[in-house]
Amino acid sequence: MTSTATPRTDPALLDSLRQDLADAPFGVDEVRARLGDLAANALGREQTLPARRAVAGARDALGVLVGCFGLGLPTAADDLARALPRTGVTGAVTLGIVEPHGAHVVATCDLRPYGDDEGRSWWVASDPTDHTRTGPLPVDHVLGIGGASSTLASWTPRTRVARALDVGTGCGVQALHLSGHADAVVATDLSRRALGYAAFNAALNQADWDLREGSFLEPVAGEAFDLVVSNPPFVITPRSAGVPLYEYRDGGAAGDAVVEALTKGVGAHLAPGGVAQLLGNWETAAGQDWRERLGEWVAASGLDAWVVQRDVQDPAEYAELWSRDGGHLPGTSEYEALVGAWLDDFAARGVEQIGFGIITLHRPTTQRAPFVDLVELTGPVASPMGPTIVAGLAARDRLAGMDDDQVLDTAWTCAADVTTETHAAPGASDPNVIVLRQGGGLARSIRLDTLDAALVSVSDGELTARQSLIAISALLDLPTGESLGAGAALVRRLAADGLLLPG
Numbered sequence: 001m002t003s004t005a006t007p008r009t010d011p012a013l014l015d016s017l018r019q020d021l022a023d024a025p026f027g028v029d030e031v032r033a034r035l036g037d038l039a040a041n042a043l044g045r046e047q048t049l050p051a052r053r054a055v056a057g058a059r060d061a062l063g064v065l066v067g068c069f070g071l072g073l074p075t076a077a078d079d080l081a082r083a084l085p086r087t088g089v090t091g092a093v094t095l096g097i098v099e100p101h102g103a104h105v106v107a108t109c110d111l112r113p114y115g116d117d118e119g120r121s122w123w124v125a126s127d128p129t130d131h132t133r134t135g136p137l138p139v140d141h142v143l144g145i146g147g148a149s150s151t152l153a154s155w156t157p158r159t160r161v162a163r164a165l166d167v168g169t170g171c172g173v174q175a176l177h178l179s180g181h182a183d184a185v186v187a188t189d190l191s192r193r194a195l196g197y198a199a200f201n202a203a204l205n206q207a208d209w210d211l212r213e214g215s216f217l218e219p220v221a222g223e224a225f226d227l228v229v230s231n232p233p234f235v236i237t238p239r240s241a242g243v244p245l246y247e248y249r250d251g252g253a254a255g256d257a258v259v260e261a262l263t264k265g266v267g268a269h270l271a272p273g274g275v276a277q278l279l280g281n282w283e284t285a286a287g288q289d290w291r292e293r294l295g296e297w298v299a300a301s302g303l304d305a306w307v308v309q310r311d312v313q314d315p316a317e318y319a320e321l322w323s324r325d326g327g328h329l330p331g332t333s334e335y336e337a338l339v340g341a342w343l344d345d346f347a348a349r350g351v352e353q354i355g356f357g358i359i360t361l362h363r364p365t366t367q368r369a370p371f372v373d374l375v376e377l378t379g380p381v382a383s384p385m386g387p388t389i390v391a392g393l394a395a396r397d398r399l400a401g402m403d404d405d406q407v408l409d410t411a412w413t414c415a416a417d418v419t420t421e422t423h424a425a426p427g428a429s430d431p432n433v434i435v436l437r438q439g440g441g442l443a444r445s446i447r448l449d450t451l452d453a454a455l456v457s458v459s460d461g462e463l464t465a466r467q468s469l470i471a472i473s474a475l476l477d478l479p480t481g482e483s484l485g486a487g488a489a490l491v492r493r494l495a496a497d498g499l500l501l502p503g
């Protein structure tokens with residue numbers, strides 16, 4: 001099954017549509033207020049009934065637009081004409097965003113307001129979402145804003161850059177964010193339909209992107225960027241008969257080879273100081289640590305690497321998730337066949353776990369050995385995470401250029417959002433567990449021994465780490481050399497994630 005044409009980019013009609021949507025006003029906050037929290041929250045869980053009830057019989061512009069473009073409801077042509085007075089029904093049909101059905105129109109796409117944490121707002125068109133349609137998705141479905149899109153957008157550093165690249169742009173959601181802080185945005189996709197939506201969204205939002213058709217990095221051969229982002233088609237799909245390959249999630253390679261190839265290859269397109277950020281799934285075989293596999297990939301990139309594993313699933317959980325995602329219902333024979341194919345595929349490679357996470361790569365500006373940091377953090381983190389990534393890369397860059405003597409001869413200050421928690425066995429006078437907790441950023445919690453806890457407690461920017469450690473080891477009757485070694489390692493760990501700050 002394949003989909004219909006994508007909307008057209010008629011400049012005059014898009015001017016009218018933009019003004020109509022702004023006048024409605026068809027904005028994120030306005031839509032939430034119109035629906036009410038209950039319906040808006042349900043819609044976030046892909047449950048449409050409360051929202052359908054909230055806009056049933058609506059005649060107001062906002063209610064009509066939500067019903068038509070957010071919920072895919074047949075809409076009276078007269079109501080749409082009033083909601084889009086400049087564009088009109090004829091204009092909307094000419095743009096290809098609705099189709100006439102007698103006295104009604106039906107949206108051919110999902111169109112919704114979208115915004116960032118800085119107060120920027122856009123409208124994003126994509127194929128109608130899963131929850132406004134029935135049956136399996138067409139294989140050339142163009143995804144709207146999903147959970148993975150939002151995760152990547154949250155984690156991306158928003159530092160001003162000259163040239164940014166979005167690999168696998170889809171409807172252009174990452175490119176919209178990049179437009180806010182990049183002088184030039186190049187976006188690639190293999191799917192012509194995705195590029196059709198991206199062109200429509202760029203024009204509707206008055207953004208200027210260089211859209212290129214082709215596979216992954218091929219369309220940018222020989223070019224370098226300051227920032228590369230990609231929410232690639234990272235889903236691991238069996239290459240067996242009867243398993244559909246969706247363009248939006250399958251990159252056409254077995255196992256996790258798409259993410260591996262991007263991780264290893266993106267460095268060729270990073271300018272000095274440049275950052276690449278990719279989302280991905282990776283396989284871990286029985287008896288392996290996920291860090292071994294990721295460690296090999298990032299070593300091959302030759303870049304600084306900071307990988308955060310955010311989630312882990314076993315093969316059955318993974319198979320269930322992606323069998324359902326295509327619109328197949330549990331209990332049907334098609335669904336069971338798909339889950340079986342996934343289980344066979346993972347078993348053939350001995351895969352025990354599938355990780356999901358964010359790979360951040362950085363090309364240093366100086367000649368030094370790359371840093372590699374592979375961490376598992378599955379709990380809640382700050383939102384947005386971009387500022388944490390910017391600070392974390394700067395801290396790791398600085399630490400990678402310091403030897404242990406320089407780390408020890410620096411005075412460190414405990415960050416303002418760090419607290420300690422102590423636990424003692426009932427009746428005990430001294431704590432036997434001390435945990436350092438970070439309030440923001442990665443929300444790290446790190447168990448400390450007595451030496452660590454003492455070092456952190458005196459880190460107020462007055463004494464260097466070496467001075468503190470010499471005094472603490474004398475007090476605790478510990479060998480100074482060992483204390484200095486352990487202290488330097490602890491400072492590196494805490495400073496990388498912003499729990500200790502220089503000065």
Ligand SMILES: C[S@@+](CC[C@H](N)C(=O)[O-])C[C@H]1O[C@@H](n2cnc3c(N)ncnc32)[C@H](O)[C@@H]1O
Nearest residue numbers: 149168169170189190191215216231233247248
């Ligand atoms: C998960 S979607 C991401 C869309 C969007 N960037 C986002 O963040 O929501 C992956 C995108 O990669 C595209 N894609 C699939 N195979 C590709 C390939 N070989 N080269 C480039 N893009 C590809 C798909 O068409 C789809 O638009």
